[in-house]
Amino acid sequence: MSSMQNQFTVHFWGVRGSIASPGAETVRYGGNTPCIEMRVGESRLIFDGGTGLRVLGQTLLSQMPVEAHMFFTHSHWDHIQGFPFFVPAFVKGNCFHIYGAVAPNKATIQQRLNDQMLHPNFPVPLQIMGADLKFNDIEVGKPLEIGDIKVETALLNHPGEAMGYRVNWRGYAAAYVTDTEHFPDRLDENVL
Structure with missing residues (x-):
């Protein structure tokens, strides 16, 4: 068994909200908007x-060919604006399983990612991406299984809705909970 098969690592590729702000002032935490990578076993x-x-x-x-599972918390601009510039999605032979909840207006994650790439917003449509993009609508509160990985979901307190994720694997766990407004008088049970 390789050492990667026994690892659970988290890499922060972007942590800023709303506006990317790379530069000398943001070196410590980074200046890119949200993107977290978890390597869970293989x-x-x-x-x-x-x-x-x-x-x-x-x-x-x-590292190509690449297969990955991509989870979106919601589709506010700072959480999707890097997708049209994700070069591996344009490369045939790569595979991305893309997950997101259906928005309050009934738009799927596929529709929302597609819409941001339509003219006049972007010069290249989603359909040009050469990788195998497998879109999955997920239901808040219903766990997902990816091999021996269990991904739990919870609704967050955020305008327009957002989803938090907890990844469980072999006794390890990491939660990705972003864009949630805290209550002044109590802890959010969904975050707990």
Whole structure:
């Protein structure tokens, strides 16, 4: 068994909210908008597609072919703006399983990612991406299984809705909970 099969690692490719702000002032925590990569055994899980996704994509070019599971918390601009610049998605032979909840307006994650790449917003449509993109609508509160990985979901307190994720594997766990407004008088049970 290789050492990667026994590892659970988290890499922060982007942590900023709203506006990417790379520069000398943001070196310590980074200046890209949200993108987190978890390597769980032999699986690669990616959370959100902010500008950090572009940087992750550049790194993945030396590791192709790539298969990964991409989870979106919601589709506010800072969480999806890196997706059109994710070069591995344009490369045939790569495979991305893409997950997101259906929005309050009934739009799927596929529709929302597609819409941001339509003219006049972007010059290249989603359909040009050469990788195998497998879109999955997920239900909040219903766990997902990826091999021996269990991904739990919970609704977050955020305008327009957002989803938090908890990844469980072989006694290890990591939660990705972003863009949730805290209550002044109590802890959010969904986050707990």
